[in-house]
Amino acid sequence: MRQVSVNSLKVGDMMGRTIYSGQGRVLLERGVLLTLPYIARLRELGISIIYIDDEETRDIIIEDVVSEEHRREAIMSFEQSSEAVRLGKDFSGFEVKKAINNVVEDILYQKEIFLSLVDMRSFDNQMFSHAVSVCVLATVLGKALGLNRENLEALAIGALLHDIGTVKQPKQLIHKRVPLTSQETSLYQTHTVNGFEILKAKRELSLLSAHVALQHHERMNGSGYPRQLIGERIHHLAQIVGIADFYDNLVNGAPGHQKMLPHEACEIVMGSAGTLFPQDLVVMFLKHVAAYPTGCTVKLNTGEIGIVVDQNKSLPMRPIIRVLAGDDTLTAFVKAREYNLVENHTTFIESILV
Template sequence: MYLHALNVCMISTLIGINMNLNPQQLKELAIGALLHDVGKLDRITDDEAKDDRLHHTWRGFELLKAKREYSLLIAHVAFQHHETPDGLGKPRRLLGEQIHLYAKIVSAANTYDNLLQGSGLDAGLLPHVAIEHMMAMAGTKLDRDILIHFLRTVSVYPTGISVRLSTRETGVVVGQHRGLPGRPVVRIIKQGGGKEYDVKEMDLAKHTTLFIEHVLA
Protein backbone atom coordinates (compact mmCIF):
# COMPACT_ATOMS: atom_id res chain seq x y z
CA MET A 1 0.00 0.00 0.00
CA TYR A 2 2.87 2.37 0.82
CA LEU A 3 4.59 1.80 -2.54
CA HIS A 4 1.26 2.16 -4.35
CA ALA A 5 0.66 5.52 -2.63
CA LEU A 6 4.11 6.75 -3.70
CA ASN A 7 3.57 5.61 -7.30
CA VAL A 8 0.17 7.30 -7.51
CA CYS A 9 1.61 10.48 -5.99
CA MET A 10 4.49 10.57 -8.48
CA ILE A 11 2.31 9.91 -11.54
CA SER A 12 -0.36 12.38 -10.42
CA THR A 13 2.21 15.11 -9.85
CA LEU A 14 3.73 14.56 -13.29
CA ILE A 15 0.28 14.84 -14.86
CA GLY A 16 -0.31 18.04 -12.89
CA ILE A 17 2.97 19.50 -14.14
CA ASN A 18 1.98 18.61 -17.71
CA MET A 19 -1.30 20.47 -17.12
CA ASN A 20 0.59 23.56 -15.88
CA LEU A 21 -0.95 23.51 -12.41
CA ASN A 22 0.49 26.18 -10.12
CA PRO A 23 2.74 25.28 -7.13
CA GLN A 24 -0.11 25.41 -4.60
CA GLN A 25 -2.27 23.16 -6.77
CA LEU A 26 0.61 20.72 -7.25
CA LYS A 27 1.16 20.58 -3.50
CA GLU A 28 -2.51 19.84 -2.83
CA LEU A 29 -2.60 17.27 -5.62
CA ALA A 30 0.53 15.49 -4.38
CA ILE A 31 -0.69 15.29 -0.78
CA GLY A 32 -4.14 14.15 -1.88
CA ALA A 33 -2.60 11.47 -4.11
CA LEU A 34 -0.29 10.26 -1.35
CA LEU A 35 -3.24 9.92 1.05
CA HIS A 36 -5.92 8.79 -1.41
CA ASP A 37 -6.28 5.35 0.19
CA VAL A 38 -5.89 6.44 3.81
CA GLY A 39 -9.42 5.15 4.48
CA LYS A 40 -8.15 1.59 3.96
CA LEU A 41 -6.15 1.74 7.17
CA ASP A 42 -9.29 0.80 9.12
CA ARG A 43 -10.35 -2.78 8.47
CA ILE A 44 -14.04 -3.56 7.99
CA THR A 45 -16.02 -6.76 7.50
CA ASP A 46 -17.21 -8.03 4.11
CA ASP A 47 -20.80 -7.10 5.01
CA GLU A 48 -19.75 -3.58 5.96
CA ALA A 49 -17.86 -3.24 2.67
CA LYS A 50 -21.16 -3.57 0.78
CA ASP A 51 -22.39 -0.33 2.36
CA ASP A 52 -21.29 2.68 0.27
CA ARG A 53 -21.32 4.79 3.41
CA LEU A 54 -18.52 2.60 4.79
CA HIS A 55 -16.50 2.60 1.55
CA HIS A 56 -12.87 3.55 2.19
CA THR A 57 -13.42 6.79 0.27
CA TRP A 58 -15.95 7.95 2.88
CA ARG A 59 -13.66 6.94 5.73
CA GLY A 60 -10.68 8.65 4.13
CA PHE A 61 -12.67 11.83 3.57
CA GLU A 62 -13.87 11.98 7.17
CA LEU A 63 -10.37 11.33 8.48
CA LEU A 64 -8.72 14.03 6.38
CA LYS A 65 -11.53 16.54 6.85
CA ALA A 66 -10.92 16.36 10.58
CA LYS A 67 -7.26 17.33 10.13
CA ARG A 68 -6.85 21.10 10.11
CA GLU A 69 -3.49 20.88 8.34
CA TYR A 70 -5.18 19.47 5.22
CA SER A 71 -7.43 21.48 2.94
CA LEU A 72 -10.91 20.26 2.05
CA LEU A 73 -9.70 19.72 -1.53
CA ILE A 74 -7.15 17.18 -0.28
CA ALA A 75 -9.92 15.38 1.59
CA HIS A 76 -12.01 15.32 -1.58
CA VAL A 77 -9.27 13.44 -3.44
CA ALA A 78 -9.75 10.55 -1.01
CA PHE A 79 -13.52 11.00 -1.30
CA GLN A 80 -13.82 11.11 -5.09
CA HIS A 81 -10.98 9.10 -6.63
CA HIS A 82 -13.32 6.14 -7.32
CA GLU A 83 -15.99 8.32 -8.96
CA THR A 84 -16.26 7.90 -12.74
CA PRO A 85 -17.47 10.14 -15.61
CA ASP A 86 -20.37 7.77 -16.38
CA GLY A 87 -21.87 8.29 -12.92
CA LEU A 88 -21.42 4.67 -11.87
CA GLY A 89 -18.50 5.17 -9.51
CA LYS A 90 -18.34 5.15 -5.71
CA PRO A 91 -19.36 6.28 -3.23
CA ARG A 92 -21.80 8.97 -4.48
CA ARG A 93 -22.09 8.18 -8.22
CA LEU A 94 -21.07 11.67 -9.27
CA LEU A 95 -21.09 12.65 -12.95
CA GLY A 96 -18.10 14.00 -14.88
CA GLU A 97 -18.10 17.71 -14.03
CA GLN A 98 -19.11 17.02 -10.43
CA ILE A 99 -15.77 15.30 -9.87
CA HIS A 100 -12.90 17.54 -8.80
CA LEU A 101 -9.90 17.87 -11.11
CA TYR A 102 -7.49 16.45 -8.51
CA ALA A 103 -9.64 13.35 -8.08
CA LYS A 104 -9.79 12.81 -11.85
CA ILE A 105 -6.01 12.95 -12.04
CA VAL A 106 -5.52 10.58 -9.11
CA SER A 107 -8.10 8.21 -10.58
CA ALA A 108 -6.00 7.83 -13.74
CA ALA A 109 -2.76 7.36 -11.80
CA ASN A 110 -4.43 4.91 -9.42
CA THR A 111 -5.88 2.89 -12.30
CA TYR A 112 -2.53 2.66 -14.07
CA ASP A 113 -0.62 1.51 -11.00
CA ASN A 114 -3.32 -1.00 -10.09
CA LEU A 115 -3.17 -2.50 -13.59
CA LEU A 116 0.59 -2.88 -13.25
CA GLN A 117 0.97 -3.82 -9.60
CA GLY A 118 -2.47 -4.75 -8.25
CA SER A 119 -3.91 -8.15 -7.38
CA GLY A 120 -7.11 -8.26 -9.47
CA LEU A 121 -7.82 -10.18 -12.66
CA ASP A 122 -6.50 -7.33 -14.80
CA ALA A 123 -3.38 -6.76 -12.70
CA GLY A 124 0.24 -7.54 -13.55
CA LEU A 125 -0.10 -6.20 -17.09
CA LEU A 126 2.72 -4.95 -19.26
CA PRO A 127 2.69 -1.13 -19.41
CA HIS A 128 1.46 -0.88 -23.00
CA VAL A 129 -1.35 -3.37 -22.29
CA ALA A 130 -2.35 -1.37 -19.21
CA ILE A 131 -2.53 1.76 -21.37
CA GLU A 132 -4.74 -0.01 -23.91
CA HIS A 133 -7.09 -0.96 -21.06
CA MET A 134 -7.14 2.67 -19.91
CA MET A 135 -7.86 4.00 -23.39
CA ALA A 136 -10.88 1.72 -23.52
CA MET A 137 -12.10 3.42 -20.31
CA ALA A 138 -11.97 6.95 -21.79
CA GLY A 139 -15.18 8.86 -21.16
CA THR A 140 -16.71 6.16 -18.98
CA LYS A 141 -14.33 5.21 -16.17
CA LEU A 142 -11.62 7.80 -16.83
CA ASP A 143 -11.79 11.45 -17.89
CA ARG A 144 -10.78 11.87 -21.55
CA ASP A 145 -8.80 15.08 -21.08
CA ILE A 146 -6.90 13.70 -18.11
CA LEU A 147 -6.10 10.55 -20.06
CA ILE A 148 -4.59 12.67 -22.86
CA HIS A 149 -2.32 14.42 -20.35
CA PHE A 150 -1.45 11.06 -18.81
CA LEU A 151 -0.38 9.70 -22.19
CA ARG A 152 1.78 12.78 -22.78
CA THR A 153 3.38 12.41 -19.36
CA VAL A 154 4.16 8.78 -18.67
CA SER A 155 7.30 7.20 -20.09
CA VAL A 156 6.23 3.58 -20.24
CA TYR A 157 9.47 2.30 -21.74
CA PRO A 158 12.21 4.86 -20.90
CA THR A 159 14.96 5.55 -23.41
CA GLY A 160 17.92 3.26 -22.75
CA ILE A 161 15.95 0.32 -21.39
CA SER A 162 16.49 -3.14 -22.92
CA VAL A 163 13.41 -4.97 -24.18
CA ARG A 164 12.38 -8.12 -26.02
CA LEU A 165 9.91 -7.78 -28.88
CA SER A 166 7.14 -10.15 -29.90
CA THR A 167 9.49 -11.30 -32.69
CA ARG A 168 11.83 -12.58 -29.92
CA GLU A 169 14.42 -10.00 -31.00
CA THR A 170 16.07 -7.93 -28.28
CA GLY A 171 16.92 -4.28 -28.48
CA VAL A 172 17.21 -0.94 -26.74
CA VAL A 173 14.59 1.82 -26.63
CA VAL A 174 16.09 4.85 -28.40
CA GLY A 175 13.11 7.11 -29.05
CA GLN A 176 9.64 8.06 -27.85
CA HIS A 177 6.36 9.25 -29.32
CA ARG A 178 4.54 11.80 -27.22
CA GLY A 179 1.00 10.56 -26.75
CA LEU A 180 1.96 6.98 -27.70
CA PRO A 181 4.09 5.90 -24.73
CA GLY A 182 3.57 2.21 -25.42
CA ARG A 183 4.97 2.45 -28.97
CA PRO A 184 8.61 3.59 -28.75
CA VAL A 185 11.44 3.28 -31.27
CA VAL A 186 13.60 0.22 -30.59
CA ARG A 187 17.12 -0.29 -31.95
CA ILE A 188 17.93 -3.93 -32.64
CA ILE A 189 21.56 -5.00 -32.99
CA LYS A 190 22.45 -8.41 -34.37
CA GLN A 191 25.90 -9.86 -34.93
CA GLY A 192 26.34 -11.36 -38.36
CA GLY A 193 28.52 -14.26 -39.49
CA GLY A 194 31.73 -12.28 -39.05
CA LYS A 195 32.39 -9.29 -36.85
CA GLU A 196 29.82 -7.20 -38.67
CA TYR A 197 26.77 -5.99 -36.79
CA ASP A 198 23.36 -5.57 -38.34
CA VAL A 199 21.62 -2.55 -36.83
CA LYS A 200 18.01 -1.66 -37.50
CA GLU A 201 15.44 0.54 -35.83
CA MET A 202 11.86 -0.53 -35.39
CA ASP A 203 9.32 2.25 -34.89
CA LEU A 204 6.50 0.48 -33.08
CA ALA A 205 4.14 3.34 -33.92
CA LYS A 206 4.48 2.28 -37.57
CA HIS A 207 4.89 -1.47 -37.07
CA THR A 208 1.58 -1.89 -35.28
CA THR A 209 1.66 -5.70 -35.24
CA LEU A 210 4.84 -5.69 -33.12
CA PHE A 211 4.85 -5.11 -29.39
CA ILE A 212 7.19 -5.25 -26.43
CA GLU A 213 6.90 -8.63 -24.78
CA HIS A 214 9.29 -8.23 -21.87
CA VAL A 215 11.51 -5.63 -20.19
CA LEU A 216 15.03 -7.01 -19.77
CA ALA A 217 16.79 -4.28 -17.81
Protein backbone atom coordinates in the same frame (compact mmCIF):
# COMPACT_ATOMS: atom_id res chain seq x y z
CA MET B 1 20.57 -0.38 -17.55
CA ARG B 2 17.70 -2.73 -18.30
CA GLN B 3 14.83 -4.55 -16.64
CA VAL B 4 15.29 -8.22 -15.81
CA SER B 5 12.90 -10.74 -14.35
CA VAL B 6 14.11 -11.94 -10.94
CA ASN B 7 13.72 -15.49 -12.28
CA SER B 8 16.33 -14.70 -14.98
CA LEU B 9 18.98 -13.24 -12.66
CA LYS B 10 22.47 -14.71 -12.60
CA VAL B 11 25.19 -14.60 -9.98
CA GLY B 12 27.36 -11.57 -10.68
CA ASP B 13 24.61 -9.39 -12.16
CA MET B 14 24.94 -5.82 -10.90
CA MET B 15 22.04 -3.91 -9.33
CA GLY B 16 21.12 -0.91 -11.46
CA ARG B 17 18.78 0.81 -8.98
CA THR B 18 18.44 0.73 -5.20
CA ILE B 19 15.48 -1.15 -3.70
CA TYR B 20 13.85 0.32 -0.58
CA SER B 21 11.64 -1.20 2.11
CA GLY B 22 8.27 0.25 3.11
CA GLN B 23 10.03 2.20 5.85
CA GLY B 24 12.46 3.76 3.36
CA ARG B 25 15.39 1.55 4.41
CA VAL B 26 17.80 0.27 1.76
CA LEU B 27 17.14 -3.39 0.97
CA LEU B 28 19.67 -3.75 -1.84
CA GLU B 29 21.85 -0.92 -3.06
CA ARG B 30 22.72 0.10 -6.59
CA GLY B 31 26.08 -1.35 -7.70
CA VAL B 32 25.84 -4.49 -5.54
CA LEU B 33 26.84 -7.72 -7.30
CA LEU B 34 24.15 -10.34 -6.85
CA THR B 35 24.83 -13.63 -5.09
CA LEU B 36 22.58 -16.67 -4.77
CA PRO B 37 21.38 -15.59 -1.29
CA TYR B 38 20.56 -12.11 -2.61
CA ILE B 39 18.59 -13.56 -5.54
CA ALA B 40 16.74 -15.93 -3.21
CA ARG B 41 15.89 -13.00 -0.92
CA LEU B 42 14.48 -10.98 -3.82
CA ARG B 43 12.14 -13.88 -4.60
CA GLU B 44 11.11 -14.15 -0.95
CA LEU B 45 10.25 -10.46 -0.91
CA GLY B 46 7.93 -10.93 -3.89
CA ILE B 47 9.93 -8.66 -6.19
CA SER B 48 9.39 -9.74 -9.79
CA ILE B 49 11.48 -7.25 -11.82
CA ILE B 50 14.67 -5.33 -11.04
CA TYR B 51 17.07 -3.14 -12.99
CA ILE B 52 20.60 -4.37 -13.69
CA ASP B 53 23.66 -2.73 -15.22
CA ASP B 54 25.65 -4.60 -17.85
CA GLU B 55 28.12 -3.71 -20.59
CA GLU B 56 25.56 -3.94 -23.39
CA THR B 57 23.05 -1.56 -21.80
CA ARG B 58 25.11 0.60 -19.43
CA ASP B 59 24.59 3.64 -21.64
CA ILE B 60 20.79 3.38 -21.28
CA ILE B 61 19.84 6.03 -18.75
CA ILE B 62 16.46 5.74 -17.06
CA GLU B 63 15.90 8.94 -15.14
CA ASP B 64 13.32 9.41 -12.42
CA VAL B 65 11.48 12.74 -12.32
CA VAL B 66 11.86 12.66 -8.52
CA SER B 67 15.23 12.16 -6.84
CA GLU B 68 15.82 8.89 -4.97
CA GLU B 69 16.17 10.84 -1.73
CA HIS B 70 12.88 12.68 -2.15
CA ARG B 71 11.05 9.52 -3.26
CA ARG B 72 12.38 7.76 -0.16
CA GLU B 73 11.29 10.67 2.06
CA ALA B 74 7.76 10.46 0.59
CA ILE B 75 7.65 6.69 1.25
CA MET B 76 8.73 7.27 4.85
CA SER B 77 6.20 10.08 5.27
CA PHE B 78 3.35 7.85 4.11
CA GLU B 79 4.58 4.94 6.24
CA GLN B 80 4.75 7.08 9.38
CA SER B 81 1.34 8.63 8.72
CA SER B 82 -0.36 5.30 8.03
CA GLU B 83 1.23 3.66 11.08
CA ALA B 84 -0.03 6.49 13.27
CA VAL B 85 -3.54 6.07 11.86
CA ARG B 86 -3.37 2.30 12.40
CA LEU B 87 -2.47 2.86 16.07
CA GLY B 88 -5.16 5.49 16.54
CA LYS B 89 -2.63 8.30 16.95
CA ASP B 90 -2.22 11.67 15.28
CA PHE B 91 0.32 12.28 12.52
CA SER B 92 2.11 15.42 11.43
CA GLY B 93 0.53 17.04 8.42
CA PHE B 94 3.43 19.47 8.37
CA GLU B 95 5.89 16.60 7.84
CA VAL B 96 3.74 15.32 4.98
CA LYS B 97 3.72 18.81 3.43
CA LYS B 98 7.50 19.03 3.78
CA ALA B 99 8.04 15.72 1.93
CA ILE B 100 5.48 16.63 -0.74
CA ASN B 101 7.03 20.05 -1.28
CA ASN B 102 10.28 18.35 -2.35
CA VAL B 103 8.40 16.06 -4.77
CA VAL B 104 6.55 19.01 -6.29
CA GLU B 105 9.79 21.01 -6.59
CA ASP B 106 11.49 18.13 -8.43
CA ILE B 107 8.60 17.84 -10.89
CA LEU B 108 8.29 21.60 -11.48
CA TYR B 109 12.03 21.73 -12.20
CA GLN B 110 11.65 19.30 -15.13
CA LYS B 111 10.91 20.84 -18.53
CA GLU B 112 9.53 17.83 -20.42
CA ILE B 113 8.36 14.87 -18.39
CA PHE B 114 7.84 11.38 -19.72
CA LEU B 115 7.44 8.64 -17.11
CA SER B 116 9.28 5.46 -18.02
CA LEU B 117 10.48 4.03 -14.70
CA VAL B 118 8.98 0.80 -13.39
CA ASP B 119 8.64 0.32 -9.63
CA MET B 120 10.50 -2.55 -8.00
CA ARG B 121 7.84 -3.51 -5.47
CA SER B 122 8.00 -6.07 -2.70
CA PHE B 123 5.21 -7.47 -0.52
CA ASP B 124 6.54 -5.15 2.18
CA ASN B 125 6.52 -1.86 0.28
CA GLN B 126 3.63 -2.39 -2.14
CA MET B 127 1.17 -0.02 -0.47
CA PHE B 128 3.81 2.65 0.13
CA SER B 129 5.20 2.45 -3.42
CA HIS B 130 1.67 2.67 -4.81
CA ALA B 131 1.00 5.83 -2.78
CA VAL B 132 4.18 7.54 -3.99
CA SER B 133 3.72 6.38 -7.59
CA VAL B 134 0.17 7.79 -7.71
CA CYS B 135 1.49 10.99 -6.14
CA VAL B 136 4.15 11.36 -8.85
CA LEU B 137 1.78 10.44 -11.71
CA ALA B 138 -0.90 12.84 -10.50
CA THR B 139 1.53 15.71 -9.89
CA VAL B 140 3.06 15.31 -13.36
CA LEU B 141 -0.44 15.36 -14.85
CA GLY B 142 -1.42 18.35 -12.70
CA LYS B 143 1.62 20.27 -13.88
CA ALA B 144 0.82 19.45 -17.52
CA LEU B 145 -2.72 20.75 -16.97
CA GLY B 146 -1.35 24.05 -15.65
CA LEU B 147 -2.46 23.85 -12.00
CA ASN B 148 -1.16 26.64 -9.77
CA ARG B 149 1.26 25.83 -6.96
CA GLU B 150 -1.39 25.77 -4.21
CA ASN B 151 -3.63 23.32 -6.06
CA LEU B 152 -0.63 21.25 -7.16
CA GLU B 153 0.42 20.74 -3.53
CA ALA B 154 -3.14 19.90 -2.46
CA LEU B 155 -3.30 17.43 -5.35
CA ALA B 156 0.05 15.82 -4.44
CA ILE B 157 -0.88 15.44 -0.76
CA GLY B 158 -4.29 14.00 -1.64
CA ALA B 159 -2.59 11.61 -4.07
CA LEU B 160 -0.04 10.43 -1.51
CA LEU B 161 -2.74 9.86 1.12
CA HIS B 162 -5.59 8.81 -1.18
CA ASP B 163 -5.68 5.28 0.30
CA ILE B 164 -5.05 6.26 3.94
CA GLY B 165 -8.53 4.88 4.69
CA THR B 166 -7.34 1.32 3.93
CA VAL B 167 -4.85 1.30 6.81
CA LYS B 168 -7.17 -0.43 9.29
CA GLN B 169 -8.53 -2.91 6.75
CA PRO B 170 -7.32 -6.56 6.86
CA LYS B 171 -3.98 -7.05 5.10
CA GLN B 172 -5.26 -10.18 3.38
CA LEU B 173 -7.95 -8.05 1.75
CA ILE B 174 -5.50 -5.37 0.57
CA HIS B 175 -3.14 -8.01 -0.89
CA LYS B 176 -5.86 -10.14 -2.51
CA ARG B 177 -5.40 -10.37 -6.29
CA VAL B 178 -8.41 -12.50 -7.24
CA PRO B 179 -12.00 -11.20 -7.46
CA LEU B 180 -13.39 -9.99 -4.14
CA THR B 181 -16.61 -11.30 -2.64
CA SER B 182 -19.52 -8.85 -2.37
CA GLN B 183 -18.82 -8.54 1.36
CA GLU B 184 -15.12 -7.86 0.74
CA THR B 185 -16.00 -5.30 -1.94
CA SER B 186 -18.31 -3.44 0.43
CA LEU B 187 -15.64 -3.38 3.13
CA TYR B 188 -12.91 -2.23 0.74
CA GLN B 189 -15.04 0.57 -0.65
CA THR B 190 -15.38 2.15 2.81
CA HIS B 191 -11.77 3.36 2.54
CA THR B 192 -12.80 6.46 0.58
CA VAL B 193 -15.11 7.82 3.29
CA ASN B 194 -12.70 6.75 6.04
CA GLY B 195 -9.83 8.52 4.26
CA PHE B 196 -11.94 11.67 3.91
CA GLU B 197 -12.69 11.70 7.63
CA ILE B 198 -9.01 11.23 8.53
CA LEU B 199 -7.76 14.03 6.26
CA LYS B 200 -10.64 16.40 6.99
CA ALA B 201 -9.56 16.42 10.63
CA LYS B 202 -6.04 17.63 9.71
CA ARG B 203 -6.34 21.41 9.84
CA GLU B 204 -2.84 21.88 8.43
CA LEU B 205 -3.89 20.08 5.23
CA SER B 206 -6.14 21.49 2.50
CA LEU B 207 -9.73 20.26 2.48
CA LEU B 208 -9.18 19.62 -1.24
CA SER B 209 -6.82 16.77 -0.30
CA ALA B 210 -9.59 15.19 1.78
CA HIS B 211 -11.99 15.40 -1.16
CA VAL B 212 -9.39 13.65 -3.34
CA ALA B 213 -9.43 10.72 -0.89
CA LEU B 214 -13.24 10.73 -0.91
CA GLN B 215 -13.77 10.92 -4.67
CA HIS B 216 -10.81 9.18 -6.34
CA HIS B 217 -12.96 6.12 -7.17
CA GLU B 218 -15.84 8.13 -8.64
CA ARG B 219 -16.28 7.75 -12.41
CA MET B 220 -17.85 10.05 -15.03
CA ASN B 221 -20.61 7.59 -15.95
CA GLY B 222 -21.73 7.16 -12.33
CA SER B 223 -20.25 3.67 -11.92
CA GLY B 224 -17.85 4.72 -9.16
CA TYR B 225 -18.17 5.04 -5.40
CA PRO B 226 -18.99 6.07 -2.71
CA ARG B 227 -21.67 8.44 -4.09
CA GLN B 228 -21.93 7.45 -7.79
CA LEU B 229 -21.20 11.02 -8.84
CA ILE B 230 -21.59 11.85 -12.55
CA GLY B 231 -19.51 14.06 -14.85
CA GLU B 232 -18.48 17.46 -13.54
CA ARG B 233 -19.84 16.73 -10.06
CA ILE B 234 -16.54 14.90 -9.50
CA HIS B 235 -13.83 17.31 -8.38
CA HIS B 236 -11.15 17.89 -11.02
CA LEU B 237 -8.31 17.02 -8.61
CA ALA B 238 -10.04 13.76 -7.69
CA GLN B 239 -10.34 12.87 -11.39
CA ILE B 240 -6.59 13.44 -11.82
CA VAL B 241 -5.76 11.17 -8.88
CA GLY B 242 -8.43 8.73 -10.04
CA ILE B 243 -6.78 8.13 -13.41
CA ALA B 244 -3.30 7.91 -11.82
CA ASP B 245 -4.60 5.39 -9.28
CA PHE B 246 -6.46 3.46 -12.00
CA TYR B 247 -3.34 3.12 -14.15
CA ASP B 248 -1.00 2.20 -11.29
CA ASN B 249 -3.43 -0.45 -10.07
CA LEU B 250 -3.54 -1.94 -13.57
CA VAL B 251 0.25 -2.24 -13.92
CA ASN B 252 0.97 -3.30 -10.34
CA GLY B 253 -2.17 -5.15 -9.27
CA ALA B 254 -4.83 -4.13 -6.75
CA PRO B 255 -7.42 -5.74 -4.48
CA GLY B 256 -9.49 -7.96 -6.77
CA HIS B 257 -7.25 -8.24 -9.83
CA GLN B 258 -3.77 -9.18 -11.06
CA LYS B 259 -1.27 -6.80 -12.65
CA MET B 260 -0.77 -6.37 -16.39
CA LEU B 261 1.90 -4.98 -18.70
CA PRO B 262 2.15 -1.19 -19.22
CA HIS B 263 1.08 -1.21 -22.89
CA GLU B 264 -2.00 -3.26 -21.96
CA ALA B 265 -2.82 -0.80 -19.18
CA CYS B 266 -2.42 2.12 -21.61
CA GLU B 267 -4.95 0.49 -23.96
CA ILE B 268 -7.46 0.14 -21.11
CA VAL B 269 -6.91 3.75 -20.01
CA MET B 270 -7.41 4.82 -23.64
CA GLY B 271 -10.68 2.88 -23.72
CA SER B 272 -11.88 4.66 -20.58
CA ALA B 273 -11.96 8.07 -22.30
CA GLY B 274 -15.38 9.67 -22.16
CA THR B 275 -16.86 6.98 -19.91
CA LEU B 276 -14.75 6.65 -16.76
CA PHE B 277 -12.59 9.76 -17.21
CA PRO B 278 -12.82 12.94 -19.33
CA GLN B 279 -11.28 12.44 -22.77
CA ASP B 280 -8.93 15.43 -22.47
CA LEU B 281 -7.60 14.04 -19.17
CA VAL B 282 -6.94 10.62 -20.72
CA VAL B 283 -5.17 12.14 -23.74
CA MET B 284 -2.94 14.29 -21.53
CA PHE B 285 -2.16 11.38 -19.20
CA LEU B 286 -1.10 9.07 -22.03
CA LYS B 287 1.21 11.78 -23.41
CA HIS B 288 3.32 11.41 -20.26
CA VAL B 289 3.45 7.63 -19.75
CA ALA B 290 5.59 5.12 -21.63
CA ALA B 291 3.59 2.19 -23.00
CA TYR B 292 6.92 0.34 -23.39
CA PRO B 293 9.17 1.56 -20.54
CA THR B 294 12.82 2.25 -21.28
CA GLY B 295 14.94 -0.74 -20.36
CA CYS B 296 12.28 -3.39 -20.95
CA THR B 297 12.98 -6.36 -23.24
CA VAL B 298 10.70 -6.78 -26.26
CA LYS B 299 10.18 -9.16 -29.16
CA LEU B 300 9.67 -7.60 -32.58
CA ASN B 301 7.60 -8.94 -35.48
CA THR B 302 10.94 -9.58 -37.22
CA GLY B 303 11.66 -12.27 -34.60
CA GLU B 304 14.45 -10.16 -33.10
CA ILE B 305 14.83 -9.48 -29.38
CA GLY B 306 15.77 -6.01 -28.18
CA ILE B 307 15.78 -3.46 -25.40
CA VAL B 308 13.79 -0.22 -25.41
CA VAL B 309 16.57 2.39 -25.26
CA ASP B 310 14.65 5.62 -25.80
CA GLN B 311 11.20 7.05 -26.34
CA ASN B 312 9.44 9.01 -29.07
CA LYS B 313 7.39 11.31 -26.87
CA SER B 314 5.09 12.32 -29.72
CA LEU B 315 4.27 8.64 -30.39
CA PRO B 316 4.71 6.71 -27.11
CA MET B 317 3.65 3.39 -28.71
CA ARG B 318 6.63 3.59 -31.12
CA PRO B 319 9.88 3.68 -29.09
CA ILE B 320 13.50 3.12 -30.16
CA ILE B 321 14.70 -0.49 -29.90
CA ARG B 322 18.26 -1.81 -29.69
CA VAL B 323 18.40 -5.33 -31.12
CA LEU B 324 20.51 -7.64 -28.98
CA ALA B 325 19.76 -11.18 -30.05
CA GLY B 326 17.94 -13.21 -32.65
CA ASP B 327 16.03 -15.48 -30.27
CA ASP B 328 14.15 -15.46 -26.97
CA THR B 329 17.08 -16.35 -24.76
CA LEU B 330 19.11 -13.14 -24.57
CA THR B 331 22.09 -15.43 -23.95
CA ALA B 332 24.10 -14.36 -26.98
CA PHE B 333 24.45 -10.64 -27.58
CA VAL B 334 25.16 -9.68 -31.16
CA LYS B 335 26.43 -6.43 -32.63
CA ALA B 336 23.76 -3.93 -31.64
CA ARG B 337 21.62 -2.08 -34.13
CA GLU B 338 18.68 0.15 -33.46
CA TYR B 339 15.21 0.53 -34.87
CA ASN B 340 13.37 3.82 -34.51
CA LEU B 341 9.83 2.51 -34.80
CA VAL B 342 8.58 5.93 -35.93
CA GLU B 343 10.79 5.60 -39.02
CA ASN B 344 10.49 1.82 -39.46
CA HIS B 345 6.80 1.63 -40.32
CA THR B 346 6.68 -2.14 -40.91
CA THR B 347 8.45 -3.07 -37.67
CA PHE B 348 6.44 -3.29 -34.47
CA ILE B 349 6.56 -4.79 -31.00
CA GLU B 350 4.86 -8.15 -30.64
CA SER B 351 5.32 -8.61 -26.90
CA ILE B 352 7.21 -7.61 -23.77
CA LEU B 353 9.41 -10.41 -22.45
CA VAL B 354 9.36 -10.77 -18.66
